[in-house]
Amino acid sequence: MEILDILIIGGGPIGLNCALEAQKNNLTYMIIEKGTIVNSLYHYPLYMRFFSTAEKLEIGGIPFISPAPKPGRQEALEYYQGIARQKEINIRLYEKVLKVSKTGDIFDIETSKAVYKAKNVIISTGFYDIPNLMDVPGENLLKVKHYYTEPYPYAQQKIVVVGSSNSAVDAALETYRKGSDVTMIVRHSEISKNVKYWVKPDIENRIAEGSIKAYFNSEIVEITENTVIFKDEKGQISEIENDFVLALTGYLPDFDFLRNSGIELQGDCLNPLYHPETMETNVPNLYLAGVVCGGKDTHLWFIENSRIHAEMIVRNIFGREY
Template sequence: MQEFDVIIIGGGPIGIACGLEAKKQGLSYIIIEKGTIVNSLFNYPVNMQFFSSSEKLEIDDIPFISKEAKPKRNEALEYYRRIVTSNQLDIHLFEKVTDTIKQGDFFVVKTDKNDYRAKNVVVATGFYDLPNKMNVPGEDLPKVSHYYNDPHYYASQKLAVVGASNSAIDAALECWRKGADISLIIRGPEVGSRVKYWVRPDIINRIEEGSIKAYYNSTVKEIKPTEIVLNTPEGDLTLENDFVLALTGYMPNFAFLEKLGITLSSDPKRLPTYDPETMETNVEGLFLAGVICGGMETHKWFIENSRIHAPIIMKSIGQKLKSTTP
């Protein structure tokens, strides 16, 4: 069984940053990623543009040059891929972690391809894999998706978009511009306040002019093969419908964190326990990095403010290993 100073679970931007810092500290490491390089970004919509400017997405002071101030998905994929390849990071792709067990002073990390041992583990798995379900009848129909990719797919279709944040608003506007008939279902009284500042006026204008129909203070009651039933302030409303994009947000894999022994807060935020000075959890040798630190508050941590986790963690691990070396 191969043994390392640290195993990094997750090959997104923060996992990659952790790998770079591990190399700087002279630590033996591997990054394990269940998909491709920056798998979550790869699964973003094809036309997605970041809220952050390119320099705020940089890791390890490696310049990120983009055509516009705010880069697009394809530019980010190129940037992070080049970092991995040019720095020859030891990253195991398409390898899924199935279990992580603490045995004395070591962790045994089991995957669908191999078993490894490490003195330390960093969990940098993000939150994009588990959508927040609506838990309504018909949510499992083939016409329903919790992920959005390409607007062309919905051209000339009656599309219900559920949500009021960036992903939902971007999808509604893009699909409308490709000819979809959009119904936007918003649980609250208005479009989300955190929608990108250059996009928010666009969606509000499209709603006010009647190009996109918005249903405020409304939720989905039921999804049928050719209809969707809404619960609105005026009562139940049935709309003709071909597809549903339920872009209601995502959550970290709390079951995985709890299985690792990490304590989560009992309130709805489900915040994991960790020391902000080292990012070490209540389990010795187990660290958190990136958006997963925010529990259900997935908007609190993102690339530009969590890239600092990598040097904090690897410096802590390096100092700890030096103190225990005879």
């Protein structure tokens, strides 16, 4: 069986960038991806626009040309999937990594379809797979959605949007403009400061004029088939009629997978242990790249500031082994 120089888990933008860096340095590599190329971006809201400009989303020195100041989801899919085709990236799609173990200096990577061997492993799995649950009765009802794609299914319905992040704000505005009766339940005292600067005034104005109802310092305590029960900032319990709940409360990395791979997790935010100059974890030759590095602090890393991880990792591999 071939022993790869690098096996990359995750075919998102940062995983692709790691593959390009391996190609550039004539290292044998493979990406294993459980879905399609840049699978998380594929599952983003259909009309989502990035906070970053196109040049800050570029990988491998390949220009990202966009006619808009902020590229959208479809443009990003075309860009990253186009790179995979053009550069003939060695990637296995719709194949889930089940286990990473190590015997001596060689990793065994067991997937849903095969077993691979590699000298080095990079985990670049992002954080979009596991919703950050509210843990309230009724959260498992079919009307509760933890992912939002487009507003049309919610037209003329009574919608509760939980959260105040970019995804929650986009969902509230888009469904409101399709005729939905929108109520936002926000645990904090205001709309998140991280909301895109050109969208934040829009949501704040819609709330101020009463077009979108918002309860701050509030949280859901129960969801029923036809209502939502929540506690407001005064501790008062209220019940409102409801058809759908968009629980856009964020997402988490697969911490069990990281633990089972031998990576130490630290603190309340379960930050994975790695060296900030090499991205190597406490397991020798096992590296992290991209958003997964932040643990529960998923806002710390994004495409723009984690593109450098690929170069850091390959530089360390050459320094130690080649």
